[in-house]
Amino acid sequence: KQEVTQIPAALSVPEGENLVLNCSFTDSAIYNLQWFRQDPGKGLTSLLLIQSSQREQTSGRLNASLDKSSGRSTLYIAASQPGDSATYLCAAEYSWGKFQFGAGTQVVVTP
Amino acid sequence: EAQVTQNPRYLITVTGKKLTVTCSQNMNHEYMSWYRQDPGLGLRQIYYSMNVEVTDKGDVPEGYKVSRKEKRNFPLILESPSPNQTSLYFCASSPEGLVTDTQYFGPGTRLTVL
Numbered sequence: 151k152q153e154v155t156q157i158p159a160a161l162s163v164p165e166g167e168n169l170v171l172n173c174s175f176t177d178s179a180i181y182n183l184q185w186f187r188q189d190p191g192k193g194l195t196s197l198l199l200i201q202s203s204q205r206e207q208t209s210g211r212l213n214a215s216l217d218k219s220s221g222r223s224t225l226y227i228a229a230s231q232p233g234d235s236a237t238y239l240c241a242a243e244y245s246w247g248k249f250q251f252g253a254g255t256q257v258v259v260t261p
Numbered sequence: 262e263a264q265v266t267q268n269p270r271y272l273i274t275v276t277g278k279k280l281t282v283t284c285s286q287n288m289n290h291e292y293m294s295w296y297r298q299d300p301g302l303g304l305r306q307i308y309y310s311m312n313v314e315v316t317d318k319g320d321v322p323e324g325y326k327v328s329r330k331e332k333r334n335f336p337l338i339l340e341s342p343s344p345n346q347t348s349l350y351f352c353a354s355s356p357e358g359l360v361t362d363t364q365y366f367g368p369g370t371r372l373t374v375l
Contacts, residue, residue: 154303181360193265193351193366194304201360239303243360247292247311248319253303 152177152244156252164260169227171255173240178218181243185214185225188237188254197238198225230259263288265367267352273373274342282337282370284352292355292362293335294319295327297348298369304351310335342374 153176163169173183182201186194198207200216200223207214211228227234239254265286274280286293294309296319306319310329324346326338335354339346350370355362 156303184363186366191369193368194353194364196363196365199361199363241304246360247294247309247317249294249304249306249364250320251296251304251306253301 152180152242152250154240154242154250154252156238156240156255158255159253160256160258162258162260163230165230165232167230167259169225169230169234169257169259171225171227171238171240171257173223173225173252175221175223175242175244175250177242177244178221179244180218181246183214183216183223184241184243184249185212185223186239186241188239194239230257232259232261235259263365265352265354265365267350267367267370269370270368271371273375275375276343277341280339280342280372282339282350282352282372284335284337284367285333286335286352286354286365287333288354288356288365289332290354290365291332291357292364293329294353294364295325295335295337296351296353297321297346298351299348307337307350342372344374346372347374348372 185197198214213226237254295307296304308327352367353364
């Protein structure tokens with residue numbers, strides 16, 4: 151059974167520092183790996199999707215990498231801002247239409 | 262505005278009283294899915310639907326039912342709710358459920374079963 155782990159569960163950084171968020175999965179036979187952001191009391195917003203054949207995806211200050219052989223994905227957020235404070239979740243699509251989510255990393259960016 | 266809507270947003274009920282949480286999307290998406298979110302466990306998939314009249318179990322389907330009679334709606338039914346179904350529920354949709362499609366989430370329904 152696919153398991154997805156996110157460590158650490160919480161992270162606090164000063165504004166301007168780069169953020170590095172980790173996601174591990176046990177079964178490398180995934181279709182894609184997605185990163186989401188969740189703000190308190192709200193739903194999830196998609197940030198980046200990396201297909202299994204890709205190594206990374208970029209959007210603005212966000213960059214996500216995927217290493218299937220080691221079962222890891224990393225989300226980098228450059229020059230963090232207080233508005234980046236949120237919970238970040240990764241999800242692996244391990245069978246068509248079936249997803250396994252990590253528990254998330256709660257990020258606080260202090261001014 | 263393109264969106265996924267859920268109703269109700271908050272619900273307190275008692276054990277055994279049947280309830281339905283509605284989910285509707287206005288983006289003509291083929292794929293829809295239900296998740297529950299519990300502290301420390303992340304989101305767990307309950308049921309999903311690749312298109313009309315086709316539904317499949319996720320990781321935690323016990324105690325839940327779904328139906329997909331039309332493309333835009335995907336209601337979640339709890340026939341006999343129990344306290345362990347107290348959770349935050351999210352509905353999501355994506356264009357065709359392809360591996361290149363991201364998911365769009367509703368705002369969530371917070372359910373408390375007493």
